[in-house]
Every structure is written in C-alpha cells, then in structure tokens.
Amino acid sequence: MKIGTDGVLLGAWTSVEKNPFSVLDIGAGTGVLSLMLAQRSFAELIDAIEIDADAYEQCTDNFENSPWNDRLFCYHxxxxxxxxxxxxxxDLIISNPPFYSEDYKTEDSSRDLARFADALPFEELLSCASKLLSPEGTFSVIIPFKEEPSFLSKALEYGLYPSRILHVKGNPDSSFKRSLIEFSRYQATTEISELTIEISRHNYTEVYKELTKDFYLKM
Structure with a gap:
C-alpha cells in the first residue's frame, strides 16, 4: 500500500498543541500516521490498529525500524x-478510514479492504472513537468532502463537535475533494480553512509545501 496524499495531509495537519500523552491510529495501514505523530509529538504511547494481516506485518516492521520504536505498537x-x-x-485519535464508495469491488481483497467503506462504516468509527477518546481528547479524521454534512451530523449524536475543518482541492480549478476534521467533546466555534495542493502537475502550492515539508525527502 503506497503512502497517499490523504495520510500525509492528515498527519501533518492534525494538532498536537495539547501535548497528547497517548495516541491511537485507527486503520493504520503502513503506520505512516503513527510515525508522523511520533516525529511531531512527545506522546509516550502510540497505539495503532490494523485488521489486514499483510498491512499489519508491514506496519510492525516499520515501527520496529523507526527511531521511535519504544513508543509505537500495532494491534492486529x-x-x-x-x-x-x-x-x-x-488523548488523540486519528484515522484515515477506508471510504471508497463505488458499488463494485476488484479482485484484490486486500485493496478492497483498505478502500471500501464497508470495511469500516463511519458510524462504527464514530461510535468507537467516542468510547476511546479521553474527556479532553481530540479526534482527527479525513473523509470525502461530499460526506462532510452527514458525518458531522452523525458525530453530534456521539457528542463529538468539530473544532477545525480543512477543505482540500487538488488544483485551483477543481472542486473540493476532501475534508479534514478535528473533533472534541466541547461545543465551540469551528475554525474552517481551505488548501489547494497543486498549482499545476507536481507544482505544489507554498501552503502545501509548508505544511508537509518535514515529511518529504524532495518537494
């Protein structure tokens, strides 16, 4: 499984200003979100969950070979x-959940598991996140932009309120494709911003470069 732009964006954008002691990465894949948060924060406990056996093995290997292996653990x-x-x-729960919603599946079951929404329904994600989140904690997620209204409505049912939202588009002429949302248990004014990834193909905007510069070898 390749590291995608969604994961890099979420790992770089998610706030660590509250200095979380414990982090949970739901649907870890290769473990990139956990590794990014280990690099960005002083969290002493970073747990990850991955259901796919091959991805779990890769995630575990990546954790063991990282400079932060004493803080990282993956559950199968x-x-x-x-x-x-x-x-x-x-204190911090983060997830780049599967949300590929087309009504067909490929011959590759591992790829399907990673991409199709029925592998992790949004309601299950919100229900479990609300149970696992500490009273002062933050839940950070990336979803399709078109799913934002229903996701926010469902989150309210679990006592989760949006504190920050980032709307992302690929280029200046495209429509918004992704919503990055941070939730807390407290109702407050929601900070909403926008980000464009590229001016043209592989010509990245200064905002995107500034946000992700610590995680790319070349930009």
Missing amino acids: ASLEEFTEEIDDKY
Missing part, C-alpha cells in the same frame, strides 16, 4: 474487537 484486530478489549482512553 478489528476496531470493534479493540474497543471491547481496551479500557484505556486516548
């Missing part, structure tokens, strides 16, 4: 199983 489990077993609460 579903989110539902993990939520039932774990009593801990997390």
Whole structure:
C-alpha cells in the first residue's frame, strides 16, 4: 500500500498543541500516521490498529525500524474487537478510514479492504472513537468532502463537535475533494480553512509545501 496524499495531509495537519500523552491510529495501514505523530509529538504511547494481516506485518516492521520504536505498537484486530478489549482512553485519535464508495469491488481483497467503506462504516468509527477518546481528547479524521454534512451530523449524536475543518482541492480549478476534521467533546466555534495542493502537475502550492515539508525527502 503506497503512502497517499490523504495520510500525509492528515498527519501533518492534525494538532498536537495539547501535548497528547497517548495516541491511537485507527486503520493504520503502513503506520505512516503513527510515525508522523511520533516525529511531531512527545506522546509516550502510540497505539495503532490494523485488521489486514499483510498491512499489519508491514506496519510492525516499520515501527520496529523507526527511531521511535519504544513508543509505537500495532494491534492486529478489528476496531470493534479493540474497543471491547481496551479500557484505556486516548488523548488523540486519528484515522484515515477506508471510504471508497463505488458499488463494485476488484479482485484484490486486500485493496478492497483498505478502500471500501464497508470495511469500516463511519458510524462504527464514530461510535468507537467516542468510547476511546479521553474527556479532553481530540479526534482527527479525513473523509470525502461530499460526506462532510452527514458525518458531522452523525458525530453530534456521539457528542463529538468539530473544532477545525480543512477543505482540500487538488488544483485551483477543481472542486473540493476532501475534508479534514478535528473533533472534541466541547461545543465551540469551528475554525474552517481551505488548501489547494497543486498549482499545476507536481507544482505544489507554498501552503502545501509548508505544511508537509518535514515529511518529504524532495518537494
């Protein structure tokens, strides 16, 4: 599984100003979000959950070979199983969930599992995140822009309120494709901003470069 722009954006944009002690990465894949947060924060406990066996093995290898291996741990489990077993609460929960919503599937079951929304329904994600989040914690997620209204409405049912939202488009002429949203348990004014990734093909905007510069070898 390649590292995509969605993951890099979410890992770079998510706030660590509250200095979280514990972090949970839901649907870790290769572990890129956990690794980015290990680089960006002083969190002492960074747990990840990954249900796909191959991705879990790759994530574990990446954790073990990183400079922060003493702070990182990956569980091979579903989110539902993990939520039932774990009593801990997390100061920061982050997720780049599968949300590929077309009504067909490929011959590659691992790719389907990573991309199709039925692998992790949004309602399950919100329900489990609300159970695992500490009282002062933050939940950060990236979803399709078109799903934002329904996702926000569903989040309110679980006592999660948007504090920051970033709308992302690929280039100046395209429509918005992604919404990055940070939730807390407290109702407050929502800070909404916009980001364009490229001016033209591989010609990245200064805002995107500034946000992600610590995570690319070349930009």
